[in-house]
Each structure stands twice: as structure tokens, then as C-alpha cells.
Amino acid sequence: MKASQFLISTLKEAPADAEIVSHKLMMRAGLIKRLGAGIYNYMPMGLRVIRKVEAIIREEMGRAGSIEMLMPVVQPAELWQETGRFDKMGPELLRVKDRHGRDFIIQPTSEEVITDVARQELRSYKQLPKNLYHIQTKFRDERRPRFGLMRGREFTMKDAYSFDRDVESAGKSYDAMFGAYCKIFDRLGLEYRAVAADTGAIGGDRSHEFQVIAETGEDAIVYCPTSSYAANIELAEALAPSAPRGAASQALTLTPTPGKSTCADVADLLGLPLTQTVKSLVLATDTLDDKGVVTGTQIWLLLVRGDHELNEVKAGKVKGLKGGFRFATAGEIDGAFGCKPGYLGPIGIKGVKIVADRTVAAMSDFVCGANQLDHHYTGANWGRDLPEPDLVADIRNVVAGEPSPDGQGVLAIQRGIEVGHVFYLGKKYSEAMNATFLAEDGKPRHFEMGCYGIGVTRLLGAAIEQGHDERGIIWPVSMAPFEVVICPIGMDRSELVREQALKLYEELKAAGVDVLLDDRGERPGAMFADWELVGVPLRVVLGDRGLKEGLAEVQGRRDAQASNVALAELLAQVQARLKA
Amino acid sequence: MKASQFLISTLKEAPADAEIVSHKLMMRAGLIKRLGAGIYNYMPMGLRVIRKVEAIIREEMGRAGSIEMLMPVVQPAELWQETGRFDKMGPELLRVKDRHGRDFIIQPTSEEVITDVARQELRSYKQLPKNLYHIQTKFRDERRPRFGLMRGREFTMKDAYSFDRDVESAGKSYDAMFGAYCKIFDRLGLEYRAVAADTGAIGGDRSHEFQVIAETGEDAIVYCPTSSYAANIELAEALAPSAPRGAASQALTLTPTPGKSTCADVADLLGLPLTQTVKSLVLATDTLDDKGVVTGTQIWLLLVRGDHELNEVKAGKVKGLKGGFRFATAGEIDGAFGCKPGYLGPIGIKGVKIVADRTVAAMSDFVCGANQLDHHYTGANWGRDLPEPDLVADIRNVVAGEPSPDGQGVLAIQRGIEVGHVFYLGKKYSEAMNATFLAEDGKPRHFEMGCYGIGVTRLLGAAIEQGHDERGIIWPVSMAPFEVVICPIGMDRSELVREQALKLYEELKAAGVDVLLDDRGERPGAMFADWELVGVPLRVVLGDRGLKEGLAEVQGRRDAQASNVALAELLAQVQARLKA
Structure with missing residues (x-):
């Protein structure tokens, strides 16, 4: 992509309503643009990040055997009445009447619709297990939308739903999704933890949140550095003191x-x-x-x-x-x-x-x-x-330094941002909607279900909360809107710069690198500031003087300074650094 | 993809509410599933077609310099009030109030939002021309939704909007989109015509519809087989008779x-x-x-x-x-x-x-x-x-056989299905919303705009109306959910069949062919009927007897019968036939 053919719109100042760093940086870097409270345009720069996240999710969901479909945004209320959620859910469920006065909702999730699909399509145990997902626009009418994409009203979510014949098989489906989620967040290059979470009214012990570690996170997550124990604060057990109660020594x-x-x-x-x-x-x-x-x-x-x-x-x-x-x-x-x-x-x-x-x-x-x-x-x-x-x-939150419930060390606490959730639903929805399949014995049986969500647009916010500095965003390579930016100095004055910049641009493109050539003719300072703000992982600067010596400057987004690289080695160096 | 890991659900009978062939076949082939009136789940098989259409659209839009972004489904009414469309549009505009009682609409198109983006982002003539598009879920509350995806309520549309400094430049933007649309519909493998269309209240002569030719089409399109003249019936001019009025010869x-x-x-x-x-x-x-x-x-x-x-x-x-x-x-x-x-x-x-x-x-x-x-x-x-x-x-429709307005022959009439529209908007929206840029003389000037739509989901219906027979859908290769299906006969009985089927499957995958291996263990008749219904362009049948002679059977979806192909030539033959 050439910058002159793209829409780049960076801001010096974040708008006043941006309270947290990811919101500020997303606005300043021109990734999103506010349309209304909690409703954003995903600008070209932001959409590139979303598409990269979606592509990784699709690949790993497919590898884990989940099949993509697409369920509607506008859903008939009838299905939501079957499960009672039409009435039970508060005003965060956006309700709408069509021209004939019939009730619809704008989907916040799709348990009802997928269960309706399953009860029609999955008739025999032979068709099970099945796992279906979609990546779709969601709406949740938050009372107080804020923090940009972290707590917006319209957002994009990947939600998957598994259908199994029995609890054991459902466990395997759950494990497959758990594994896929680990691969997804690994590939996204994020520091995260999968933590056991409360299952609420549904019961059972199969619920994990995937939390991106960030000091600014809303959630407290508890883990044991010397064991695999990890849970969110709602669930993490506080053990009884090991020492017995002391004897009374004072008078009341x-x-x-x-x-x-x-x-x-x-x-x-x-x-x-x-x-x-x-x-x-x-x-x-x-x-x-x-x-x-x-x-x-x-x-x-x-x-x-x-x-x-x-x-x-x-x-x-x-x-x-x-x-x-x-x-x-x-x-x-x-x-x-x-x-x-x-x-x-x-x-x-x-x-x-x-x-x-x-x-x-x-x-x-x-x-x-x-x-x-x-x-x-x-x-x-x-x-x-x-x-x-x-x-x-046990009715209190654990604190750091307490013994881990698994007896393997002491607990530590981190802040996290929930970006994914895997949840064993059991028969909650299949019973409410009487969704059954014919089992091997010829009798109808309710599906064992699981649901698995990833907040696609929220991930952008979480990644920025985790990766940023005073100059702007620091994207993992796999999420960055562009992997490399070429900044030619004085492209309009030096034919050598112009020629080499275009040559490098074509070479990198041909090598499959997602490269942007900044041909806007901006001054170096403004150019560098823009790309540091946007958070492109690698910058290659081409100047007339350096090129005459056969050199380019390469600087990673986290590097304190640039290093000179011989032009002959440039392509290999760039590729190596992107993989590192 | 292996069939056992996919969701295939074909039906013998179409539901009673399916009136036209594309609707019937989409339901029978399991491409879509009705959720409510005019609202469909895009099932895995149908979504594959949608994704292929979207990918081609994205590539050609990108080549034509259009930049992808994503505008929200739920849009604040304020913007729609600026242009007056909030009040002017009838009940087909789905209106909704949020929890605070504020008015929103579910977008049917995005002129208002994109014009709002442009008036904030495009400040100088130096940033022009710009063309932005998105592929997004739309809603139009049709009074009588029918014909499946042809006249649904929720649908997917690609809508692009161009912003130019003057009429001349806007004409170039229009031409670029016209060219991109031709490439898109060429690549989709559809027989279509671009026809001049009426510009309504906006005036000017820059409006073209892209019509997929189909006998069942709702629109009449007029063209001259011996010239380039083509217009829709609303616009096509009926010339005055060349002979002068005859003299009166009868008494009143x-x-x-x-x-x-x-x-x-x-x-x-x-x-x-x-x-x-x-x-x-x-x-x-x-x-x-x-x-x-x-x-x-x-x-x-x-x-x-x-x-x-x-x-x-x-x-x-x-x-x-x-x-x-x-x-x-x-x-x-x-x-x-x-x-x-x-x-x-x-x-x-x-x-x-x-x-x-x-x-x-x-x-x-x-x-x-x-x-x-x-x-x-x-x-x-x-x-x-x-x-x-x-x-x-001229107040009447032309009829076939009349002289063409360009004087180059006589007119013919075909039926068509509108799947795309390019439209020169002029300053209609930029003036209504006071969207200006600073011109070279330092003065604010209203944008010259164009809008360019493609009905993504409608295209599926149109392609089927054009391509089908009594056995099912006949997809162009570029739109087919799978390009090739391998049908092994008796895979569970013959190790040779099993081995060769898997080998061919892996070979085709490695060669970049979108192949499905039908490993469901269905009987040949059921298997063939399914894939003829779904409309996979090429079928390879592997049977024990043929394989022993080193032969496979290859049959194109339009072929009257299969031909034997030597296994050694199979890959090359399949690739050649897909390109043909």
C-alpha cells in the first residue's frame, strides 16, 4: 500500500471523552472515529487490524473443526422468548419493532438462533459433535458506554457454539476450543492468561476467561507463579488459615x-x-x-x-x-x-x-x-x-501472598482485560428450546452445549493497553495494520531515494511482507511521529546520503535507535526481524 | 474440506414460501435457512459463496483505488435528519430507540455517515480524490419480503462513496468504478449488462445499473445488439416515428x-x-x-x-x-x-x-x-x-424491434436482475450536510460525490436465476462453494479407493484447488444428487474398478456425461477444466 492511496489521519490530541490510553491512541492514530456514544466507524487503518485478527481466528477455528456460518443481526423476538431472555435481559438488549409491529432484537449473542438451527439441522447422533461459529456485529446497549472499543455498544464478536451427544464429548469440544484459543492468542502475540471463572447459575466447573495482561485491566486475575493455578478473583479460593484460632487473651x-x-x-x-x-x-x-x-x-x-x-x-x-x-x-x-x-x-x-x-x-x-x-x-x-x-x-477476595489452593506456592494478582471466554453450557439452552437429536437408542436427547466468545474489536483495545509507550501504539507484528513502513527522505528531491524506495517496496510486497510506502512527502519528523503513533513494528528509512553508501536505517518500534543495514541485506533483515 | 467436518444439509423439497427458482434451490441446497420473514441464516455452504464474492469485490475495489473501512449498522438519527431522510424515508427504514430514548436507524445505506466522515477527515483538495467503501450488513424493512435473498430485509451490500474536487474529477472516479464493476462481474463469471439508468431527482446523466441477465429478472433492459446502446426500460428513449402523420381518411x-x-x-x-x-x-x-x-x-x-x-x-x-x-x-x-x-x-x-x-x-x-x-x-x-x-x-416504454436511439440498429429487450449500481450524486449530500474541503484558492467547496453499490447476497440469487437446471444450481467456478468434489465409491470397502481419494484430495489442496472430499459414506446416487443440487462445477468419481485400470471419472456440472481420465493426468485435467 502507498500512503498516498490510503486514508491516514493522525491527531495531535485525543478527544476529551477518551479516558484510557487505548481509546486515546486509537483515536489519535485514526483507527476509529466516533459516530455516537459507544458507536465507532472502523477507519481503514483500524479495519486492517480487525481483519488480521479475524483471519487468525478463522484459521484456528477451522483447524479446531469449527465451521463458519453467519447469523443475522436482527433476530425475531420469538426465539428469545423461548429462553425467557427477551424479558429477563435488561435494557442492554436493544429491542426494535418492524413495520408490522413485530418484536425483534439486535443480537448481543446468538445462543437462541444457533440452538434453533441445531434443532432443525442436527437430527442424529451421527452428525455430532458439531461446532459452528460466526464473526458478526453485535450490539449491547450499555448504560454508560466508554473506553472506546473496550466498552462500546456496537462491536464485533466471534461466537462459537458446540453441540455434543453427552457430557464426555462436550468436554472434548470444550478442550478443543480451549486449545484453539491458546493458539489464537499466542499467534496474536499477546501476553495473556486463561483463568478459571465462575459458572454462575449454570453450575459445573467448565468456564475459563482469556485475559490479556494489562495494568489498566478491569479484572483482577489470580495465579500461582510456581504452578498452573489461575482463576479470576470471583472464583479464586481463599483457604482457611492453617494455624488454629488463638486462645482469648484480652477482655471484651x-x-x-x-x-x-x-x-x-x-x-x-x-x-x-x-x-x-x-x-x-x-x-x-x-x-x-x-x-x-x-x-x-x-x-x-x-x-x-x-x-x-x-x-x-x-x-x-x-x-x-x-x-x-x-x-x-x-x-x-x-x-x-x-x-x-x-x-x-x-x-x-x-x-x-x-x-x-x-x-x-x-x-x-x-x-x-x-x-x-x-x-x-x-x-x-x-x-x-x-x-x-x-x-x-470463603466469602472474600484472595490477596497476593496467600497460599495457592493447589498447595503449590503462593498467589499473585495481576490486572487483566477479558478478551475471550469458553463456557460449558450443558443443557440450559437445549432444554429451554427443546433442541434434541436422536441418540443411538432411537430416543430424543437434549444437546450438551458449549459457547465460546472472542471480543474481536475489544482485542484491539486490549492489545494497545498492553503495548504502548509515550509515543504511541506498539502492535505485535501479527496485529499491526502494516508490518513495515518505508520512510523515504526527500523522495521528491532525490531520484536515488525515489528509485530505491519503490524498489524496496516492490521487493517486500513480492516477499509477502505487508508494507506501506510513505510517499506523502511529509517531513521526516512528522512521518516518524505518525508511524510511531500508529505503531508499525518496523521502519526502514532511506536517505540520499545513506543510500550513496549502500545503507538504509532500520528501527524496530521498541528499539532505542536505528541501525544501519546494507541494502543487499535489507530484505533478509526485515524478514528476520518480523519473524523474531 | 472433508464433508464429514462440514455441515451439509440438502432437502428434497423446497419450503412452500419459496416462489422463485433461486430461492427454492438455495433452501434445498442448504445455502440459507430462514430465521424470519426476509431474514436468513447464511449456512456454511452459502457463506462460502458470499466470501468468494466478497474477496473478488475487495480485490477489484482495491485495484481501482477504493479504500475499505467499516461503518456501523446502528446509526444515530441526527445525521439522517440533516439530509431529511429520517423523515422522508418510509417504513422501510428501520427505526429504533436506545435505552435513553434516542433515535437510531439500522442502516440501509451509508451516505450520511460517509459524508460525515469526509467533512471531518478530508479537509484539503490535496487529499482528493478519495473513494471509501465497506461491505456491511444492511436492513430494509420491505413491506413484503420474498424471493429469498433477492428481496430480503437483512442483506449484505458493498457500498462505496467517492469524493472529488470538481465535476471532471468526479467523472473519472465514476469511470474507475464502472471499470471495476465490469471486472468484478466478469470475474464472477456472470452474463450481465451495464445499462444507463434514470437519475431521478438528482439529474445528470451518470447512472448505470449492472444487470445479471435472467429470464426471471424483475427489470426489463433495453439494448441494441448491433451497437453499445443499453439502458433500463425507465430510461430507454422511444424515438418519434420517422414517417410523418398520415392524412385523415375516415370520418369521426x-x-x-x-x-x-x-x-x-x-x-x-x-x-x-x-x-x-x-x-x-x-x-x-x-x-x-x-x-x-x-x-x-x-x-x-x-x-x-x-x-x-x-x-x-x-x-x-x-x-x-x-x-x-x-x-x-x-x-x-x-x-x-x-x-x-x-x-x-x-x-x-x-x-x-x-x-x-x-x-x-x-x-x-x-x-x-x-x-x-x-x-x-x-x-x-x-x-x-x-x-x-x-x-x-416520450412517455412510454420502448418495445423490441424499435429503432435504437443511437441510430445504429433496432432495440432488443431482455430481463435482468439489478446487482450493482453506480451513481453520480453531485452535491446532493455534501450540500445537505455542508461537507466541504478547502480548494486551491483557500475557499471551502462542497464535495462532488458518487455512490456505488453491489448487492452481495442478492448476487447469489441472481447467479442461480441465471445458472440452474432441473437438477440444481450451476455456479460459475469463481462463486462455487467448492470448485471440485471428490466422490469416492465404497471408500469404506476399498482400501484402494480410500487411499487414492485421500491422495487426490491432498494433491488438489496443495495445488490451491478448493476441493471437498465427500467422505460421508453416502451411496453414489445420493452423493451425486447432493453435489448437482449444490452446483459444484467439477466432480471426480473414484471407483475400485476404474482405479484398477488407472482411471477416474470427471464430469463438469454442465456435461451430459462423465469422461474417463488417467490418474496421471487427473490433476492437470482438473486444473485445466477449472480455468476453462
């Missing part, structure tokens, strides 16, 4: 803590470590009658150590909270504790179910709220000052 | 024609040729005041010869009808003619403007309605029995 003491309503402030005031304090969180569960009217409410007190954080996903797995919980209202808290938040605690209350985190259950001489304004207890001890907790469970 | 006679309200019936009754009769069509134009209230109505009588058809597009170009016309109401007709339709005519009426087709203006002794129930006049003559017409114009 009502201590004034005026205005100190956080554990940190209380610890500070009392000169005690934060790890000696206990945090109180009040939840509520409602009992409903057949008509959905609330007939009773149970108040719950959840206790985690002062330096720990409640993990709501884990809390949702506690017996009695599984059916769904909410945070208690101010009135409910006052009714149960006779005190306002900030000074709540487990001592001297009635009718409240107490769930202690495993760590809290092993504490002695701890500090907790006294259920009196501006007061805490110190020296509190289980069994002496209050009954043992009703339930002990 | 009021003739009873009870119950004969059509020209054909009247001619029949009177034993006169249909070409002696004149057909009356009554239109009305309204005068509106500033508030859109009708302040006056003019009635028009349009006259075409009995065997001719009114051309409404041409009528719309007649002075006085340009602003828009409608067919007159029954009440208006009765008021102006004192008679009901079927017996209307130009004699003895007042206040009605008469427009005669050129042919009618040259007629003498003609038959026309007498404005009396059950009566016609015979022997009517201009100037004697009624005044000369107020206007004489």
Missing part, C-alpha cells in the same frame, strides 16, 4: 471510637494492626409467596477481616443466600442492630444470621463494631463473647 | 362498444389493429400553499398507443408533472370527463391538459374513448376533431 472492652466508622480509622486510632479488625456487611433475603409478594425477610451479617474485601459471587454461593440477596436497607439495619452502619458488629444481636469468613472464624481478640454509635469492642472472642458463627465460608 | 364516428373497456377488446370488436387505438390515462397534480394545503388541482390526460405502456418515470419528466403527480381519483375523472374509465378520450373535454406520446401524436384515423359509457370514436384525427395536444413527449 467497649471502646469509644468517635467518628471512626471504617476499620482503617479504628485500627489507626487504637494503634492496632488492621488485621485485628472485623468488617460487618449486612445483607437481606426475602421470602416470596406464589404471587411474588414478600412474606418474610431474613437479615444476614457477613464478617470479613478489616483488610479483606467481600466477594459477592462467593457470598451468593452460601447456603441461604443462593436464591439471591440484596444489601439491607437503612431501616432494616436500624431494626436489626439498633445502630447505624459504621459501628455494627456481631455481638448482642438477635434474629440475624451470621456468616464469618474463614479467616474471621479463626481470629481471636478481634475488634468489631459494638452496635452503639461511636463505639467498638476490642478483645472480642468467639464462643466467649458471642456464639460461634452460624456459618463459616 | 361515434361507435357503440358495449362492455369493451380495454383497447384490445375494442380493436377486437371493431376488427382493427391494436396499433390503431389510443389508451387514455388520467393523472392529477396539486398546487399547494405554504402550509401544504391543496389550493388547486390540474387534471392531465396522457395518451399512449393501445399496444404501448405508460412509463411513469418518463411521465415524471414532462413539464408540469415534474413536481410530482398522482393518478386521478374516480371523482376527479367523472368531474373532468363526465364518464367512467374505460371510455375516456381526448375529444370534447375542457380544462384537461393533454400529453400525447410521440407515437400517438403521429397517428391518424385513430380509435379512442368517446367520454360516453359503452362508446368509442373511430376515425379520430388531430387538428380536425380535436386540437393538437398541449404537449408531445
